[in-house]
Every structure is written in C-alpha cells, then in structure tokens.
Amino acid sequence: MVNTLLNPARIDFVTLRLFCAVAQIGSLTRGAQACGLAVSAASRRIADFEESAGTRLLERSARGVSLTAAGHLALQHALRLFQGFEQFSSEIQDYSQGTRGHVHLWANMSALTEFLPDCLATFMGQFPDIRVELEEQLSGDIVRAVVDGVADIGIFAENTPTGDLDVEAFQEDRLVAVCSQEHPLGQRTHVRFSECLQYDFVGLNRGSSLLELTSRAAEECGEVMRVRIQVRSFDAMCQMVRANLGIAVLPVAVLRTDQTKPLKVVRLEEAWAQRRLLLGVSKTCSSAALLMRDHLRTFSRVKER
CATH class of the missing domain: 1.10.10.10 (Winged helix-like DNA-binding domain superfamily/Winged helix DNA-binding domain)
Structure with missing residues (x-):
C-alpha cells in the first residue's frame, strides 16, 4: 500500500x-x-x-x-x-523568567461569573509561579478543547455531550426567570416554564448551553421559544430585560442587587432549573493543571441527587 x-x-x-x-x-x-x-x-x-x-x-x-x-x-x-x-x-x-507551570482553563459564562473569581484568586495566591490562562467559551467547544488537549481543564454545563471524557460534578447553579417590574410576570413569585413561553425572550447567542437547554424544554412543552433578542453576555441580557424587551432565564447568582432599576426574579418550578456544572480534565494535562484541578475540587459544592 x-x-x-x-x-x-x-x-x-x-x-x-x-x-x-x-x-x-x-x-x-x-x-x-x-x-x-x-x-x-x-x-x-x-x-x-x-x-x-x-x-x-x-x-x-x-x-x-x-x-x-x-x-x-x-x-x-x-x-x-x-x-x-x-x-x-x-x-x-515565561519559564526562563521564573514561571513554573501553565494551566489552560476554559469555562462557560456561568462558571466564569459565579464561581471562578474567588477560586482563581486563592490558587494564584498559593502558586504565584503558575500562570493561568482563562478563556470563556461555549460548553460544546470546551469539551472538544479538553479532549483535543488544547485546554487542560474545562468547566461546562451538564447537558453537554462529553463522549468518553471523564467528568465530575463541580458546582450547581439555580436558573430563574427574570423580567422587568412592569412585565405581566412581575407580580409572580414562581412560574412554570410553559407559562413563560407566551412571552418574548432575551437569549444568549446560538450555541450556548443555556439557550439549548431552554429551547429543548420549550420543545418538550410542544412550543417554540420566541427569542426576540440575542446577546453575548449575562449583563447584556439584564439590560435588555430591564428595558422590558423580553424575559430571560439566568443563573440567579449572576444577578446584581445594586441596580437602580432592579429586576424581578421569578422561581422556575422545573427540575432542570437546578443545573450542574461539570469539570473535565485533559488526559495530557501538566502537573500544574493537576494542582488546579485539586484546588477546584475544594470549591466543589454539589448536592447528592
């Protein structure tokens, strides 16, 4: 041949x-x-x-x-x-200038916003000679990067296909419906997702795990989400919702309490609203990345299901 x-x-x-x-x-x-x-x-x-x-x-x-x-x-x-x-x-x-390790960490927006700032601050305080390069990416891209060895560690939503990648639970985030005070849902304390589907939505760009999750939930209700506006960040979603351009589904921990015009948070009654974030590690990762993995584990807060 x-x-x-x-x-x-x-x-x-x-x-x-x-x-x-x-x-x-x-x-x-x-x-x-x-x-x-x-x-x-x-x-x-x-x-x-x-x-x-x-x-x-x-x-x-x-x-x-x-x-x-x-x-x-x-x-x-x-x-x-x-x-x-x-x-x-x-x-x-970097090694020639005293750096003793590199970690390439990819995380989705939820992990980056909610959990990683404090975790990274303590890690870099303990290991000042290790350089951490953090990238925000979509969950599907994160899994592929970890499998291919482009990223050492990935943190992504649990509904992401992972193939044969070894994963473990890292954190949990509670998803809620968010609307303006003037919205018809603004007087509610809790709601079924099926009731939300009669209104316009503000969503993240296509490919995000959060948009895929809510779109699939809408299909299970026999409906289609009317996504009026798509943006690239949670902050932008909040601004659009604050302007009463639609409702959004967001992790409750990312909402800011110091806004001059606060948003109305409505609890979603669906089980999928309690979402897990998973941790995956490349099979070719360095000893520095293993230190980071062990450090992340100390911040893991996951309830048994």
Missing part, C-alpha cells in the same frame, strides 16, 4: 508562512514579497508543498490565486500550527 500521509520532513515553517501569506493576500508575487522571498523560490516551495500534500491547494488565474477546498483545510491547520508555536514560544519564555 502506498503511504499517502503528509511527510512533515518536507514542510518547514517558512513554507507554511508563505502558503498562509499567499492564501490570505491572494497573490503569489505579493505573498513572496511579504515573506522576503524571490517569486521563483516561492513558486517552487508552493509546488513542493502541493506535491507533498498530494493535491492541489491553490487555483491559479490571471487575477491571482484562490484556495481549493483542500487549500482551505490546509490553511486552517497551518494557522493552528502557528498559533501553537507562538504559545509554545511564549510559555518557554
């Missing part, structure tokens, strides 16, 4: 950088100039790259070059390699 795997010995960072420049600029000549190469040398490198890949990556025309379908894939991976190399370079420099 012929070995069709790409031979890494035939590809160097100069060629990859050239390919990225040519693909992004759309011109072999200007891409070569950006990389400080003669056009003939650049053309030869691109040809060797395509031969090694076993497929055409660029379409040539009188107007310049464009990516083929395989070229788009190659560009994505090349950019990811450069990003990884820059991260590697940055972390090596």
Whole structure:
C-alpha cells in the first residue's frame, strides 16, 4: 500500500508562512514579497508543498490565486500550527523568567461569573509561579478543547455531550426567570416554564448551553421559544430585560442587587432549573493543571441527587 500521509520532513515553517501569506493576500508575487522571498523560490516551495500534500491547494488565474477546498483545510491547520508555536514560544519564555507551570482553563459564562473569581484568586495566591490562562467559551467547544488537549481543564454545563471524557460534578447553579417590574410576570413569585413561553425572550447567542437547554424544554412543552433578542453576555441580557424587551432565564447568582432599576426574579418550578456544572480534565494535562484541578475540587459544592 502506498503511504499517502503528509511527510512533515518536507514542510518547514517558512513554507507554511508563505502558503498562509499567499492564501490570505491572494497573490503569489505579493505573498513572496511579504515573506522576503524571490517569486521563483516561492513558486517552487508552493509546488513542493502541493506535491507533498498530494493535491492541489491553490487555483491559479490571471487575477491571482484562490484556495481549493483542500487549500482551505490546509490553511486552517497551518494557522493552528502557528498559533501553537507562538504559545509554545511564549510559555518557554515565561519559564526562563521564573514561571513554573501553565494551566489552560476554559469555562462557560456561568462558571466564569459565579464561581471562578474567588477560586482563581486563592490558587494564584498559593502558586504565584503558575500562570493561568482563562478563556470563556461555549460548553460544546470546551469539551472538544479538553479532549483535543488544547485546554487542560474545562468547566461546562451538564447537558453537554462529553463522549468518553471523564467528568465530575463541580458546582450547581439555580436558573430563574427574570423580567422587568412592569412585565405581566412581575407580580409572580414562581412560574412554570410553559407559562413563560407566551412571552418574548432575551437569549444568549446560538450555541450556548443555556439557550439549548431552554429551547429543548420549550420543545418538550410542544412550543417554540420566541427569542426576540440575542446577546453575548449575562449583563447584556439584564439590560435588555430591564428595558422590558423580553424575559430571560439566568443563573440567579449572576444577578446584581445594586441596580437602580432592579429586576424581578421569578422561581422556575422545573427540575432542570437546578443545573450542574461539570469539570473535565485533559488526559495530557501538566502537573500544574493537576494542582488546579485539586484546588477546584475544594470549591466543589454539589448536592447528592
């Protein structure tokens, strides 16, 4: 059988950088100039790259070059390699300056807002030589990052598919319905979610675990959520609700009590409103990440079900 795997010995960072420049600029000549190469040398490198890949990556025309379908894939991976190399370079420099470990922690908005500030403050106080890089991401993206080893530790909602990733319960958050004081639900203390579905909603952007959870709950009621406005943060949701543009489902702990125009919090009677956040750890994580995992466990507050 012929070995069709790409031979890494035939590809160097100069060629990859050239390919990225040519693909992004759309011109072999200007891409070569950006990389400080003669056009003939650049053309030869691109040809060797395509031969090694076993497929055409660029379409040539009188107007310049464009990516083929395989070229788009190659560009994505090349950019990811450069990003990884820059991260590697940055972390090596940190070690030379006294840093003794790195932890890449990805968390969803609920965990980032409710639980992590105090936890990270105490961890970094105990381990000042460990650098923690925290990213807010959607729960599904967090799981994929942990599985792929891009993130050392992930904290995400429990309704997220996890495959064979080992997870453990980390925290619980209570979801509530939130509306303005003038809203028809403003006089209620508790409500069934099915009653909320007759009103417009303010939601997070598509892909968020919270939007997926409430949308699925609406489907189980035989209804569809009327999402009038979608925003990117809990604070923005609260501002929209305060303007009486709809109701929202939010973790109760993220609500601020010092607003000049407070929101009305209405308890949801559904069992799913008591939601768990899960903790997942990469199988290739460092000793610094294991220290972080153990520290997070000391902050875990989960009731038995």
